[in-house]
Structure formats: structure tokens, C-alpha cells
Amino acid sequence: MRENYDLIFKLVELGVLKTPLKISTVKLAKELGMSQQNASRKLIQLEKSGIIRREITVRGEIISLTQEGRKFIESIYLLLKKNLEEAMGMIVKGIVFTGIGEGGYYVTRKYYETQFLEKLGFKPFPGTLNLRLVEPKSRYILETYPHIFIPGTKTKYRTYGWVKCFPAKINGKLRGSIITLERTHYDEGVIEVISPHNLRKELGLKDGDLVELELIELK
Amino acid sequence: MRENYDLIFKLVELGVLKTPLKISTVKLAKELGMSQQNASRKLIQLEKSGIIRREITVRGEIISLTQEGRKFIESIYLLLKKNLEEAMGMIVKGIVFTGIGEGGYYVTRKYYETQFLEKLGFKPFPGTLNLRLVEPKSRYILETYPHIFIPGTKTKYRTYGWVKCFPAKINGKLRGSIITLERTHYDEGVIEVISPHNLRKELGLKDGDLVELELIELK
DNA sequence: ATTACTACGATCCGAGTAA
DNA sequence: TTTACTCGGATCGTAGTAA
Numbered sequence: 001m002r003e004n005y006d007l008i009f010k011l012v013e014l015g016v017l018k019t020p021l022k023i024s025t026v027k028l029a030k031e032l033g034m035s036q037q038n039a040s041r042k043l044i045q046l047e048k049s050g051i052i053r054r055e056i057t058v059r060g061e062i063i064s065l066t067q068e069g070r071k072f073i074e075s076i077y078l079l080l081k082k083n084l085e086e087a088m089g090m091i092v093k094g095i096v097f098t099g100i101g102e103g104g105y106y107v108t109r110k111y112y113e114t115q116f117l118e119k120l121g122f123k124p125f126p127g128t129l130n131l132r133l134v135e136p137k138s139r140y141i142l143e144t145y146p147h148i149f150i151p152g153t154k155t156k157y158r159t160y161g162w163v164k165c166f167p168a169k170i171n172g173k174l175r176g177s178i179i180t181l182e183r184t185h186y187d188e189g190v191i192e193v194i195s196p197h198n199l200r201k202e203l204g205l206k207d208g209d210l211v212e213l214e215l216i217e218l219k
Numbered sequence: 220m221r222e223n224y225d226l227i228f229k230l231v232e233l234g235v236l237k238t239p240l241k242i243s244t245v246k247l248a249k250e251l252g253m254s255q256q257n258a259s260r261k262l263i264q265l266e267k268s269g270i271i272r273r274e275i276t277v278r279g280e281i282i283s284l285t286q287e288g289r290k291f292i293e294s295i296y297l298l299l300k301k302n303l304e305e306a307m308g309m310i311v312k313g314i315v316f317t318g319i320g321e322g323g324y325y326v327t328r329k330y331y332e333t334q335f336l337e338k339l340g341f342k343p344f345p346g347t348l349n350l351r352l353v354e355p356k357s358r359y360i361l362e363t364y365p366h367i368f369i370p371g372t373k374t375k376y377r378t379y380g381w382v383k384c385f386p387a388k389i390n391g392k393l394r395g396s397i398i399t400l401e402r403t404h405y406d407e408g409v410i411e412v413i414s415p416h417n418l419r420k421e422l423g424l425k426d427g428d429l430v431e432l433e434l435i436e437l438k
Numbered sequence: 439a440t441t442a443c444t445a446c447g448a449t450c451c452g453a454g455t456a457a
Numbered sequence: 458t459t460t461a462c463t464c465g466g467a468t469c470g471t472a473g474t475a476a
Contacts, residue, residue, distance in 0.1 A: 005224035012298060017306040018358065027461065035452045040461055058459060070363040077303055080233060080296040087236040141238060144289045244441065255470050277440060335446055 007042045020064035091137055092213040094131025096205050103128030103192045112161055115150045116139055122163055124194040131211055133189050168213040171203055178213060226261050233234040239283035254437055260336055311357055311432040313350025315424050321413045322347030330379055334369045339384055348418045349413040358407050390422055397432060
């Protein structure tokens, strides 16, 4: 038996977890963007599979969850909760290395400085900290995280690429932001970090040191 | 585009929220109880709808979430969280009335006394508090909540019906349990409450008084 | 090993309509 | 107004294979 998640989630949205739901198949169908007949059939299926209980009246039906239905919804919730919470506050680890100084040039451009101040709330120390990711695959996870986007721009003289900012706490102490650039000479296994602080100095970092970045949740 | 929830939840279960997932369509299909071909197609669909990103290698594929995919999953999580949390710690309200004393007879039977002590952890005061539900429909919600079940039993002389117990805090103070009975003379709009305390006396209750019961979460 | 195409049977969905 | 049946077209799922 197919589980009809769209229907179940719609019923939850309509408050079926809190109170039995009085609704006609016409209205429900409209909510779901499907035909009345289909909504009716799906309700029958949900009833047969023991998720809901129905009471049909002359002017609509009253839908309530069975205990099994509540448990089913809770099981989805718990699955997502467990996995989302473990994934949140993600730690990114990287090894310090000395780059070619490109990032440092970048972040001191007026355009970016203004954008960083506006969107991150700080003026970066002139220079970026280059990190080679311990687990290069974490780059992909990083990209799925909410981030602050600074679009590219053009002047008469040159073009500036976009920058994605992932605010983070650095070694559990200083705040800053991972940035990934549209235009970079580095491969996917490399990230750069900006901060209002001189990270090398204040954290006593030298090439080869491990740095841990804890992503700060956005909103 | 159908959302393929089963596939999405399976990917979550396999940890796609935490790290890109290296898995073959054969294994994934086995996990989902479907054909390899179908798993393959569903992955293609999920990719087309922008939920996941895929990288196909000779020995399987690497599946990672897009930012949109993560948001989609979070949106389901937040929907369930909001509704489940609002529904939890549910308050049931009822008006005290004097019954025919049937409940009092019931709970003092040896069989039930033993069961209550074992499963609820207390020996009930000999007598039940009868409540007429303020919102009779809350009876249906109640039935969807996890509860402790005491099965029926038979002796040579008579038959005892099952009892469902919903542990609750009474008027924010005393502990006890709502019970619903297989054999009752009351209609659906009535519940009974047992407690180690003499509720009428300790809470100063008389007929017509309002009582609030906060369900205690099980497990 | 893999992934994923084609072909075909199964299932689903919407329109018409009964009750 | 309701809910939900039948029927036909659309979509889905599996088996057989190709690459």
C-alpha cells in the first residue's frame, strides 16, 4: 500500500494531529491540487491502511488519526529530527596552508568589503586563511547549507565573481566565515576563511595546523 | 513531479544529510524493496527536480543533497515538529459528575489492582473520578495517544474487559491516569480518572467543577 | 561490476455520473 | 450539496538488455 505522503502531510497541516478534521473531499482535493474523486479514493486507502478513521456525514467527513497513524507520523518526525540535528552545527575540518595571496587581494576590494560589512556584519582582516579540507567530500555538504550570497559585479576595468559565505565559529572561539569563490585557483578540496580577526596571529596558527569550523545556523 | 518520499526518507536514513552517500542502485533498490531499474529512474527524477545531485562512477554513484533538497526536508521536519509539539502535552478538560459507582467497583478488583500497580506504578484510591469531556471530540484525539493497555481476563465467575490507561497530571498537581474501559455504561463523551490520591478530597472537587488533565508522554 | 534504455503489464488519476 | 463508483488514458514499476 502506497503511503500517500502528500495527503498525510496536508492533513497534518490542516491540524489533524490536534483535532479531528471536518472537511469535504472537494476542499481537500483543492488543497492537494487533485480531483475530488482521487482525494476520496486516497482517503479510503489511508483508512484501509489504518492511518486514519473516517466518519462520513451529509455535509463532509470527519477525519481523525488512529494511534497507528500518529505513530507513523512520529516515526518520520523522529527520523528527520535525528538526522537533521546530527547534521546541524556541522564541523568542518581543514589544514592551514599558505596560498598565493589571491584571497587577500579579493577581500580588500571596496565592493566586497562593503558587502561583507553589510551582510556578515564585520570588516574582514585583510587576508584569507586557506584550508585544505580533511574530508574533501564535506565540501558538498557545505554547499547544501544555507549561506549568504554575494553576487558578482562588473566595473569598467574588471569583473568580480560571486562569493558564498558560511558564517562559522573558528576553533570554538573566534567568529568569521568560510567563503567559496566563483573565481578561484584552488580545487574543490580547498576553502578560505575570513574573519574580523587576524586568525594566524590570534590563534597562533602555522602551516599544517588543524582548524575546526563550526557552522553557525542561519535563521 | 511526484516527490518520491519513500526514496527521500530512505536517503535520509542512510545519512545523506550528513555526508554524500555512496551507494549502488542495486543496494538502494533492495533497501526500498523495488527493482534496480526503478530505483535508478527515481534517482534521475529526484535529480531533475533539484532535490539531489549525483555523480556516477564505475562502482556505484555518489548522492548528495542540493540546498533545495535540504530545505525541502527541513520544511517537512518543521511542519511535523510544529504540529506534534502543539499536540503534545495535550490538555483534556472535563466536568466532574457523580457516577453509578461502577468504576469504583472495577478498580478494586484484585486483577486490575495488580495490573495498575505493575503498569502504572501505583495502587489506585478505591473509586474513580467521572468526567464529562468539555470537548467530546477530544476523546478521539485521546484514543490516538500512546497508552498503557491492560488486557481483559476471565475467571470462573465473570469476565473483565480491557482498560486503556493514559497517565496524566491532574490540575497541574497530582498524578494519576485517565482510563477508558471496554465495558462501560457511559458514552464516548465520558472518561474516568484514577489516582493514588483521593482526588475529590485533596483537590476539593465537587460535581460541576472543571478538571484539567495534562497527558504525560509515554517513553 | 555498474547505470539506464525499451517494452509491457500494473496501477493510478480524472471525467462522468449514481446515490 | 455530499461520497465514491466505473471506465479509459496516463503514469509507474519490472524484466530484459545494452553499454
